[in-house]
Amino acid sequence: MQPILQCSHLSKHFGYLRALDDVTFSLERGRIIGLLGPNGSGKSTLIKLASGLLVPSQGEILVDGQKPGLETKLQVSYLPERTYLNNWMRVRDMIDFFGDFYSNFDKAKAFEMLRRLNINVRDRLKTMSKGTKEKVQLILVMSRNADLYLLDEPIGGVDPAARDYILNTIITNYNENASVVISTHLIADVERVLDDVVFICNGKVTLTSSVDDIREGQGKSVDALFREVFRC
Amino acid sequence: MEWELKSDRPIYLQLMEQIQLRIVSGGYPAGSKLPPVRDLAAEASVNPNTMQKALSELERGGLIYSQRTSGRFITEDEGMIQTVKIGLAKEQIKAFFERMQQLGYSKEETVSLLEQAMKEGK
Numbered sequence: 001m002q003p004i005l006q007c008s009h010l011s012k013h014f015g016y017l018r019a020l021d022d023v024t025f026s027l028e029r030g031r032i033i034g035l036l037g038p039n040g041s042g043k044s045t046l047i048k049l050a051s052g053l054l055v056p057s058q059g060e061i062l063v064d065g066q067k068p069g070l071e072t073k074l075q076v077s078y079l080p081e082r083t084y085l086n087n088w089m090r091v092r093d094m095i096d097f098f099g100d101f102y103s104n105f106d107k108a109k110a111f112e113m114l115r116r117l118n119i120n121v122r123d124r125l126k127t128m129s130k131g132t133k134e135k136v137q138l139i140l141v142m143s144r145n146a147d148l149y150l151l152d153e154p155i156g157g158v159d160p161a162a163r164d165y166i167l168n169t170i171i172t173n174y175n176e177n178a179s180v181v182i183s184t185h186l187i188a189d190v191e192r193v194l195d196d197v198v199f200i201c202n203g204k205v206t207l208t209s210s211v212d213d214i215r216e217g218q219g220k221s222v223d224a225l226f227r228e229v230f231r232c
Numbered sequence: 233m234e235w236e237l238k239s240d241r242p243i244y245l246q247l248m249e250q251i252q253l254r255i256v257s258g259g260y261p262a263g264s265k266l267p268p269v270r271d272l273a274a275e276a277s278v279n280p281n282t283m284q285k286a287l288s289e290l291e292r293g294g295l296i297y298s299q300r301t302s303g304r305f306i307t308e309d310e311g312m313i314q315t316v317k318i319g320l321a322k323e324q325i326k327a328f329f330e331r332m333q334q335l336g337y338s339k340e341e342t343v344s345l346l347e348q349a350m351k352e353g354k
Contacts, residue, residue, distance in 0.1 A: 030281065031281070032279050032281070164277065167277065168274055168277060171273060171274065171277075171278070171279055171280060172270060172273075172274050172280075188239070191239065192237060192239075192243060192277060192278055192279075193277070193278060193279045194279065195279055195281050195282070211242075211243070212242040212243070212244065215239075215240060215241055215242045215243075216241075216242050219240060219241075220240050221239035221240050222239075223239065224239075224240070
């Protein structure tokens with residue numbers, strides 16, 4: 001089967017800064033992939049390239065064999081690290097908003113998840129705590145029946161209990177043909193749900209491996225390996 | 233029984249061990265139906281792919297079998313469950329002897345210490 005995401009010699013420069021530098025790798029369908037790297041390593045740049053918000057300086061990135069654009073936007077469900085939703089909106093408005101934009105948005109699923117997290121659909125975004133806002137956005141993103149979920153720091157602002165719920169939401173809501181990319185530096189929290197990891201450092205991909213291979217081959221957790229590889 | 237996962241070994245191996253333990257201890261009785269992969273994965277908070285891998289491995293060993301339409305079942309072969317149980321017990325004993333050896337006790341000394349502890353326990 002065709003890889004869901006494929007990068008070949010992909011580079012992105014911002015002026016003199018090489019945010020991504022000659023990156024080549026591909027991601028299979030049906031996997032949960034951790035995109036792991038220190039701050040400023042290029043994780044968000046890569047995700048923005050895949051979602052079509054940025055265009056490559058050199059090389060190529062393909063989503064299901066196509067260049068990111070109008071067609072791939074239906075397949076890709078993207079959770080940005082910063083919100084783009086308007087503060088005055090109520091949860092209910094946002095559900096309608098997503099329903100209008102995306103034909104694959106499942107309203108019933110979204111309402112069910114909101115109910116389980118005790119989030120009132122009449123609440124406005126501006127009255128919510130940082131963590132609740134993050135939960136709402138993740139629910140919106142995971143309620144789409146997409147092929148590729150790109151989650152940029154999905155658990156940064158929420159408490160450990162909600163973190164578990166969110167990770168469970170992720171593992172129970174994707175289907176076998178979809179892949180989920182989670183960018184984070186909270187590795188210990190996510191590694192039990194990951195199939196594969198991509199280590200990224202200074203704009204270069206330094207390792208792609210399955211989590212089992214790391215544990216079996218090196219006898220250590222991904223978290224321990226990360227700390228070793230990226231020791232400051 | 234809670235799922236307990238350590239971070240330095242492959243998760244599927246740990247899941248296999250814990251499912252085996254549930255089978256030999258009767259938590260999942262012989263011949264009974266296993267919950268669906270997704271439910272098991274959610275219960276253990278792991279990726280469904282990982283749980284799937286653990287179950288397929290157990291299936292290869294014969295402890296679990298799957299029926300195409302109705303799901304996965306624990307083997308009805310009590311003899312096989314006993315064999316697995318004895319195997320697990322032997323592993324425990326071996327590990328115990330090794331730790332006692334690190335403390336400087338021979339096997340004979342360990343056994344006599346065990347007997348002593350059993351008497352004191354009574």
